[in-house]
Amino acid sequence: xxxxxxxxxxxxxxxxxxxxxxxxxxxxxxxxxxxxxxxxxxxxxxxxxxxxxxxxxxxxxxxxxxxxxxxxxxxxxxxxxxxxxxxxxxxxxxxxxxxxxxxxxxxxxxxxxxxxxxxxxxxxxxxxxxxxxxxxxxxxxxxxxxxxxxxxxxxxxxxxxxxxxxxxxxxxxxxxxxxxxxxxxxxxxxxxxxxxxxxxxxxxxxxxxxxxxxxxxxxxxxxxxxxxxxxxxxxxxxxxxxxxxxxxxxxxxxxxxxxxxxxxxxxxxxxxxxxxxxxxxxxxxxxxxxxxxxxxxxxxxxxxxxxxxxxxxxxxxxxxxxxxxxxxxxxxxxxxxxxxxxxxxxxxxxxxxxxxxxxxxxxxxxxxxxxxxxxxxxxxxxxxxxxxxxxxxxxxxxxxxxxxxxxxxxxxxxxxxxxxxxxxxxxxxxxxxxxxxxxxxxxxxxxxxxxxxxxxxxxxxxxxxxxxxxxxxxxxxxxxxxxxxxxxxxxxxxxxxxxxxxxxxxxxxxxxxxxxxxxxxxxxxxxxxxxxxxxxxxxxxxxxxxxxxxxxxxx
Numbered sequence: 001x002x003x004x005x006x007x008x009x010x011x012x013x014x015x016x017x018x019x020x021x022x023x024x025x026x027x028x029x030x031x032x033x034x035x036x037x038x039x040x041x042x043x044x045x046x047x048x049x050x051x052x053x054x055x056x057x058x059x060x061x062x063x064x065x066x067x068x069x070x071x072x073x074x075x076x077x078x079x080x081x082x083x084x085x086x087x088x089x090x091x092x093x094x095x096x097x098x099x100x101x102x103x104x105x106x107x108x109x110x111x112x113x114x115x116x117x118x119x120x121x122x123x124x125x126x127x128x129x130x131x132x133x134x135x136x137x138x139x140x141x142x143x144x145x146x147x148x149x150x151x152x153x154x155x156x157x158x159x160x161x162x163x164x165x166x167x168x169x170x171x172x173x174x175x176x177x178x179x180x181x182x183x184x185x186x187x188x189x190x191x192x193x194x195x196x197x198x199x200x201x202x203x204x205x206x207x208x209x210x211x212x213x214x215x216x217x218x219x220x221x222x223x224x225x226x227x228x229x230x231x232x233x234x235x236x237x238x239x240x241x242x243x244x245x246x247x248x249x250x251x252x253x254x255x256x257x258x259x260x261x262x263x264x265x266x267x268x269x270x271x272x273x274x275x276x277x278x279x280x281x282x283x284x285x286x287x288x289x290x291x292x293x294x295x296x297x298x299x300x301x302x303x304x305x306x307x308x309x310x311x312x313x314x315x316x317x318x319x320x321x322x323x324x325x326x327x328x329x330x331x332x333x334x335x336x337x338x339x340x341x342x343x344x345x346x347x348x349x350x351x352x353x354x355x356x357x358x359x360x361x362x363x364x365x366x367x368x369x370x371x372x373x374x375x376x377x378x379x380x381x382x383x384x385x386x387x388x389x390x391x392x393x394x395x396x397x398x399x400x401x402x403x404x405x406x407x408x409x410x411x412x413x414x415x416x417x418x419x420x421x422x423x424x425x426x427x428x429x430x431x432x433x434x435x436x437x438x439x440x441x442x443x444x445x446x447x448x449x450x451x452x453x454x455x456x457x458x459x460x461x462x463x464x465x466x467x468x469x470x471x472x473x474x475x476x477x478x479x480x481x482x483x484x485x486x487x488x489x490x491x492x493x494x495x496x497x498x499x500x501x502x503x504x505x506x507x508x509x510x511x512x513x514x515x516x517x518x519x520x521x522x523x524x525x526x527x528x529x530x531x532x533x534x535x536x537x538x539x540x541x542x543x544x545x546x547x548x549x550x551x552x553x554x555x
Contacts, residue, residue, distance in 0.1 A: 001097050002026055008093035012086075013063045021056035025097060028052050032104060043113065046101035050121040053098045057091040057147065058128020061137035064090030088142025091125075095150040102154040106161035114158035118151050185335070200332040202226065202446055203482060203517055206237035209297070209322045214239075216314040217283070218306055219299040221273075224287075225256075226295035226330060228444035233296065235443050235481035236326075244273040245480075246298065248443045259284040260293050265312050272298050281306035285319050289327035333448040340451070341408065348405040356398045363391045400429060404458050409450045416440045416477045418450075419457045419486065423475045430465040437476045445481050445536075452512045453486050453534060456520070459509050460488035460532040468492025470529060483537035484518075491529040509534070 002022055009018050031038070032045035068086040098121055105114040125147045129138030137143040206224035213222065221240035225248065228234030233248040233256070250260045255268040263286050271280040280300050287295040297319055299307070307315075366388045373381050403425060409418045416438045427434035444450070457475070464473055470492030478485045506522070509532070513520040518536035525531045 001100050005094055005097050008096075009060055012090045012093040013060055013067065015063055018056075018060055018063060021052065021059065021094065024052045025049060025056070029100065032101075042104075046104055046113070046117060047120055049101040050098065050117045051124045053094060053101075054121045054124020054126075055128040057094040057125055058131060058137055058143075060094050061087040061090035061129065061140075061143050061146075062131065064093075065137060065140070084140035084142050087137040087140045088146045091137065091143050091146040095146060098150050098154055099157060102157055103161075106158050109162065111158055111161070114161075115155070118154045118158070121154070122147070122151055200329045201517065202236050202326060202329040202333060203449070205322070205325050205329050209319070209326070210237055210239050212318050212322070213297070213299065213315060216318060217299055217311050218301045218303065220302050221271075221298075221300040223298045224295060224326075225298065226287075226326070226446070228446065232442065232444060234446055236295070236446065237482055244271075244300075245441070246443065247272050247274055255282060255284045256296060256298070259286045259296060262286075263288050263293055265316060267307050267312070269304075271300055273300075283307040283312065283315065285312075285315055287319055287323035287326060289323045292327075294323060294327045294330060330446075333446060337448050337451060344405045348402050351398060351405075352402055356395065356402070359391055359395050359398065363388060363395065366391065396429065400426065400462075404462070407454065407458065409447070409454050414440060415445065415450045415453060415479055415484075418454050419475060419477055422454075422458055423461055423473065426461050426465050427473055432465065432473045433471060434473045434475060437474070438478075440477065440479045441481060443481045445479065445484060449484075449516045449536070452516045453484060453518075453536070456509050456512050456534045457486050457488060459505055463505055463532075464488060464490040464492065464530070468494075468530065478539075480539075483539050485533060485535045485539070487531060487533040489525050489529060489531040491525070494524050494528060494530050 002025060005025070006019060006022050009022065010016075028048035028051075029045060031041040032049075035041040035045075065083040065087040068083040098118075101117050102114050105111075105117060126138055129143055129147075130136055209224060210222050213219070219239075221238070221244050223238035223244065223246055224236045225233040225246065226236055227250075233246075233250060235246060235248070238244065238246070247254055247256055250257050254272065255266040256272055259266040265283065265285045268282040268284070269280075270282065272282050272284065280302055281304060283299040283306075285297045285299075286293050287297060297315070299315065301307070366384055370381060370384050370388070373384070404422070407418060407422050409415055420436055420438070423434050423436070426432070445453070457477075461473065461475070464470055468490045470490035472491045474487075474489040476485070476487040476489075506520075510520045513534050516536060518534050521531075521533045521535065523531050523533075
């Protein structure tokens with residue numbers, strides 16, 4: 001724009017001294033170029049440009065008009081009119097530069113500043129048009145028209161900047177959720193296959209992270225925690241001579257809450273465990289993926305001041321890349337849980353609306369046939385009653401299957417509550433006396449792990465109901481993340497006694513246990529019956545509730 005003003009000024013005046021205004025414009029515009037992020041300097045630069053443009057337009061207009069008057073032999077009316085038109089042409093040589101400060105304000109969404117700049121430029125145009133000899137440009141209509149024209153153009157630029165910016169933005173495509181989900185899941189499958197060990201297991205990734213941290217920071221106790229709902233944290237993995245009852249709330253006044261909220265490492269001179277006594281050095285490092293905190297790493301040492309700045313920097317150098325891996329694993333767990341739950345709900349709806357309703361109609365048909373059967377057809381009536389009983393049994397089995405499909409772990413109630421509800425319902429329908437023993441920590445397991453443990457418990461309870469011929473059922477649930485043990489015992493005939501559990505149900509339980517890195521244990525119960533247990537992790541050294549509290553048979 002400066003080059004354009006130079007050319008137009010020379011064409012209009014042929015006076016090199018008028019280029020001094022161009023130099024002033026360049027000087028006035030320098031702060032807006034080199035200090036564009038400085039609000040005050042950039043703003044003052046734009047106001048200075050507006051003032052110089054107005055004064056320069058008056059000066060160039062006067063010079064152009066004077067040249068026209070000097071070229072005339074006599075001051076005639078025609079000469080005066082030509083001088084007025086020349087004044088308008090001279091103003092037009094400088095006024096295009098007015099768009100530079102106005103557009104600068106518009107691009108920064110400063111509409112009020114743009115209008116103020118136009119007001120300042122108008123005042124400068126009037127002031128510059130009052131100076132001139134022998135002609136004052138402000139008295140010439142051509143000069144006033146030229147100034148008004150560029151002021152209107154500047155107002156249009158200022159007011160239309162936002163609508164034009166919105167029109168220039170590309171239209172967002174219509175969302176295609178299923179197509180997008182298919183694309184993302186396909187990418188996820190490809191990425192998962194290329195991962196080391198082809199695993200997206202949060203527990204495995206957390207244990208590997210703790211192994212890496214052993215070489216960079218001293219720690220007698222360490223753990224990886226992630227959000228598990230209800231304002232609490234779940235323990236994904238931990239190491240140490242004995243497991244620790246970690247503080248799992250993130251709304252308390254603690255280093256855990258500070259690290260979670262600030263996304264910065266925090267050190268403390270006390271343990272972050274509820275049950276640990278004595279002084280300790282603690283380091284809490286947030287696992288941040290993008291802008292979201294997904295978990296915490298806790299390191300504790302019995303030595304004082306065990307985590308200086310260089311150790312903290314080394315730890316954060318390890319946890320930074322691990323945060324992205326853990327977030328991918330947690331997201332994969334969420335996606336898998338959503339897909340599994342949706343499929344279970346779909347199967348439940350189809351069974352309820354399809355096979356179950358048809359069996360009910362078959363039952364009604366048998367009842368109608370019994371009602372219209374002649375009295376002497378006693379043998380046929382007995383067969384129909386037997387058939388009716390079998391249909392009733394199948395309908396009951398279907399209803400229990402629907403209940404199993406729809407059962408989920410409530411993030412507020414917990415795993416023990418979900419297992420208890422299922423065992424109580426199944427026990428009532430089968431006439432079993434159910435005995436419960438629960439030892440559940442306030443910490444939570446990952447949602448996907450809890451769901452798998454619930455399905456294993458459901459399968460074991462269902463097998464006991466169908467095949468054991470038992471009178472009592474013992475359900476033991478011990479959860480102390482990352483450790484958990486679910487045990488289902490009955491006093492039936494046992495697997496060795498010909499109990500037809502089948503290998504398919506046992507294989508499914510074993511696969512589920514392996515998926516969460518647990519182990520399935522099936523053993524005979526003394527004096528009779530079977531015990532099915534799934535164990536996740538290793539127990540703490542403290543006595544289990546089962547060593548001190550037990551439910552005697554028949555109680």
